[in-house]
Amino acid sequence: MTATPHKLWQFHGGLKLPDHKAESTGGPVVTPPLAERLILPLRQHIGQPAQACVQQGEHVFKGQIIARCDTYVGAHIHAPTSGRVVAIGDHPVPHPSGLSAPCITLEPDGKDDWGDCRMPPLGEDEAADPTTLRNRVREAGIVGLGGAAFPAAVKLNPRPNQAIDTLIVNGAECEPYITCDDMLMRTRAREIIAGLLLVQRTLGPARCLIGIEDNKPEALRAMTEALGGEEQDNIRIVALPSIYPTGGERQLIRILTGREVPSDGLPADVGVVCHNVATLAAIHRAVHHGEPLISRIVTVTGSGVRSPRNLQVPIGTPIAHLVAHAGGYTEAVERLIMGGPMMGFALPSDEVPIIKGGNCVLAAEAGEVSAPEPVMPCIRCGECVRVCPVRLLPQQLYWHTRAKDFDKAQDHNLFDCIECGCCAHVCPSNIPLVQYFRFAKNEIWAQERERQQADAARMRHELRRQRLEREKREKAERMNRKRQAPGGTSGAADAAKKAAVQAALERAQARKAAQQDASKSDAS
Numbered sequence: 327m328t329a330t331p332h333k334l335w336q337f338h339g340g341l342k343l344p345d346h347k348a349e350s351t352g353g354p355v356v357t358p359p360l361a362e363r364l365i366l367p368l369r370q371h372i373g374q375p376a377q378a379c380v381q382q383g384e385h386v387f388k389g390q391i392i393a394r395c396d397t398y399v400g401a402h403i404h405a406p407t408s409g410r411v412v413a414i415g416d417h418p419v420p421h422p423s424g425l426s427a428p429c430i431t432l433e434p435d436g437k438d439d440w441g442d443c444r445m446p447p448l449g450e451d452e453a454a455d456p457t458t459l460r461n462r463v464r465e466a467g468i469v470g471l472g473g474a475a476f477p478a479a480v481k482l483n484p485r486p487n488q489a490i491d492t493l494i495v496n497g498a499e500c501e502p503y504i505t506c507d508d509m510l511m512r513t514r515a516r517e518i519i520a521g522l523l524l525v526q527r528t529l530g531p532a533r534c535l536i537g538i539e540d541n542k543p544e545a546l547r548a549m550t551e552a553l554g555g556e557e558q559d560n561i562r563i564v565a566l567p568s569i570y571p572t573g574g575e576r577q578l579i580r581i582l583t584g585r586e587v588p589s590d591g592l593p594a595d596v597g598v599v600c601h602n603v604a605t606l607a608a609i610h611r612a613v614h615h616g617e618p619l620i621s622r623i624v625t626v627t628g629s630g631v632r633s634p635r636n637l638q639v640p641i642g643t644p645i646a647h648l649v650a651h652a653g654g655y656t657e658a659v660e661r662l663i664m665g666g667p668m669m670g671f672a673l674p675s676d677e678v679p680i681i682k683g684g685n686c687v688l689a690a691e692a693g694e695v696s697a698p699e700p701v702m703p704c705i706r707c708g709e710c711v712r713v714c715p716v717r718l719l720p721q722q723l724y725w726h727t728r729a730k731d732f733d734k735a736q737d738h739n740l741f742d743c744i745e746c747g748c749c750a751h752v753c754p755s756n757i758p759l760v761q762y763f764r765f766a767k768n769e770i771w772a773q774e775r776e777r778q779q780a781d782a783a784r785m786r787h788e789l790r791r792q793r794l795e796r797e798k799r800e801k802a803e804r805m806n807r808k809r810q811a812p813g814g815t816s817g818a819a820d821a822a823k824k825a826a827v828q829a830a831l832e833r834a835q836a837r838k839a840a841q842q843d844a845s846k847s848d849a850s
Contacts (some may be wrong), residue, residue: 329780332535332564335584337577339448339570339713343668345541346503350627350634355509357638358651362679363412364432364642365679366392367419371469373399373474377563378430384411387441389618391467401477401682403466405432405641406620408439408663420645420664420678422671422764429679432642438592445616453613456528466612467682468619472496472507472573472602473665474684481599482528488594494582495522496539497545497603498573501666506623507603509636511538511545514607515552521606522561524613531601534561534583536603539568570668571746574609575600577715586593589742604685624680626652630659630689639680645687646676655689662797663688667695668747710749710759716742720749720759727766732773735766743767 369375376393386405393403401522413431418424425557445465454460464479484490495518499507511518526534538546543744549563550556556563566572566581576587578600585596593600604622611617620641627634632653639648645662649655663670664678665686680687688695710720719738743763750759 331586332562332582332676334564334566334581337580337715338717339748340717341713343502343570345568346543346627347505347508350503350505350636351508351544353635355513355623355636355638356651358647360407360434360436360640361643361647362433363644364406364409364434364640365417365644366406366430366642367417367679367681368393368403368428368430369419370475370641370682371395371401372474373397375428376400376403376498378414378416378428380411380430382414385409385435386411386432386775387439387443389440389443389445391618392432395435399446399477399480401463401469402618403430403641404444404467404618404620404665406642407432407434408441409434418675418678420673420681420684424438424674427553444704445612445618447616448613453524454527459524459528459613462612463609466608466618468605468608468612469682470602471604471608471682471685473623473669473683473685474547474575475681480606480820481594482525484594484599485531489597490529490594490599491532491597492583492599493522493526493529493534494578494598494600495534495536495603495606496573496578496600497536497542497549498578499542500539500568501571501668502570502574503627503688504625504666506625506636508542509606509625510604510623511542511772512548515545515548515589517607517610518549518603519552520614521608521610524603524609525599525606526561531599532560536561536563537566537572537578537582538563539572540565541568546839557602570748571715571744573747574715574744576744577647578724589739594784619682622680622682622685624648624684624685626689627686628659628660628663628689629694630656643680643681644677644679645673648680648687649676649689656691658691659689660692661690661695663690663695668751669745701757704753704757705756707750707754709754713748713752715746715748716744718743720763723766724757724759724762727762730769732766732770736770740766740770743797 346614374395374397376395378393380392381385388405388408390405391402392405395401410433411430412433416426417429419427460479460482463482468478469475470478497507497511522534536549546565553561553563564582571577572581575593579585579587579593579598587593587596608619621638623636623638625636626648631649635652637648637651662673662676664673664684667688670688704721706721714720722738723735723740740763745760747760753759
């Protein structure tokens with residue numbers, strides 16, 4: 327019996343793009359040999375960075391926590407293999423700025439020795455307890471593997487006023503070239519379903535929807551087989567139209583449920599929690615096998631590499647190592663991008679490592695991705711407005727950002743921008759709109775940090791002034807009380823001192839007078 331088609335909604339705008347998926351899905355997922363060194367940045371998630379808890383020269387086991395982050399929005403970092411910590415310090419990291427950041431550098435010993443660091447698998451009863459499951463996900467350092475890197479344990483702990491009725495599994499993978507989730511669904515669909523069942527028991531939603539774009543027939547088939555049908559109990563697999571950016575969290579929620587997440591709210595505010603397929607597989611590995619998040623599938627693709635493919639690699643593997651095991655560079659390679667062509671960013675070097683949220687390395691030839699073109703004046707054509715999936719006015723944001731009028735940019739909902747790149751893609755004037763929006767956001771954040779620091783300094787100064795005034799006032803009050811105390815010890819002591827001084831003066835004068843009288847007697 328064929329299931330009734332699930333009703334789909336539409337989000338505003340979006341683009342139909344060439345997917346370029348087939349280039350990297352022709353072969354199996356490959357596990358290359360370990361790199362000579364693994365570089366593990368201390369910030370691999372949204373929230374505060376982790377703090378190193380090992381020392382240079384220390385030997386570590388596979389799965390050992392080497393950097394802790396005990397804040398609520400945080401994730402630990404584990405050793406991807408056994409070896410020796412050879413450095414703790416700044417190293418180039420994958421970031422649009424191209425700057426360095428604190429990292430732990432690990433030299434593998436080739437033994438892949440877990441020691442006693444593998445977490446004990448949880449039994450069914452233990453895994454059914456929401457608190458135990460959240461603690462395991464937190465201890466395993468699992469973050470969202472779709473790119474946002476939001477700590478997964480936080481999503482498993484909605485507030486009491488957030489009644490979750492829908493769990494959405496994001497298997498859309500809408501951006502061109504990226505196929506790591508596609509290959510994961512093809513090869514490890516049962517692990518994804520197992521992770522889904524764990525999260526389902528924790529959140530208790532009335533329904534679970536697995537969204538997969540219709541340009542992934544093999545993934546749809548594998549997931550359907552793993553589930554035991556297109557629909558099983560309250561879990562349903564839904565084929566989605568391949569419109570970019572369907573994989574955006576808010577866009578996916580809109581398509582599958584018709585609900586709009588408020589601009590200043592979270593999916594949980596409308597009763598939805600959304601997890602990426604790779605995140606669910608990682609939760610399964612942590613619960614049933616005791617493995618923290620220490621590796622992931624990465625797509626290495628583009629015309630700039632000889633053999634595009636998907637690689638299962640440890641977190642911290644240098645990108646140069648990945649490219650070498652994808653056949654190496656072609657002669658025409660021009661740009662190296664972390665992520666896809668729409669939301670990715672150019673890398674200054676292939677010595678930077680893969681991090682938890684790193685899903686793709688795109689080595690592009692000239693013309694394969696939008697090359698920098700001469701920027702011309704905005705002609706107010708409105709194409710950017712037509713394709714914006716969050717109904718913004720990109721041309722107005724551009725004008726205000728260019729003028730550094732950040733207050734007006736915020737009035738036009740700058741922070742609702744998901745930086746999908748649709749507006750820049752269709753701009754006939756070749757204006758790098760997303761770069762302007764990122765610049766504006768960073769400037770606003772920097773100004774906010776400065777304001778907070780100034781407020782804190784002003785508060786410290788005011789508190790110090792109040793303390794000094796209080797101490798001065800209290801001292802004056804003590805002195806006043808002493809002076810006014812009737813018959814107090816202090817008054818009697820003062821009187822006694824004065825009397826003693828007076829008596830001493832009188833004795834001295836008496837001695838002097840006696841001496842003078844004696845002198846007169848001798849003279850006569």
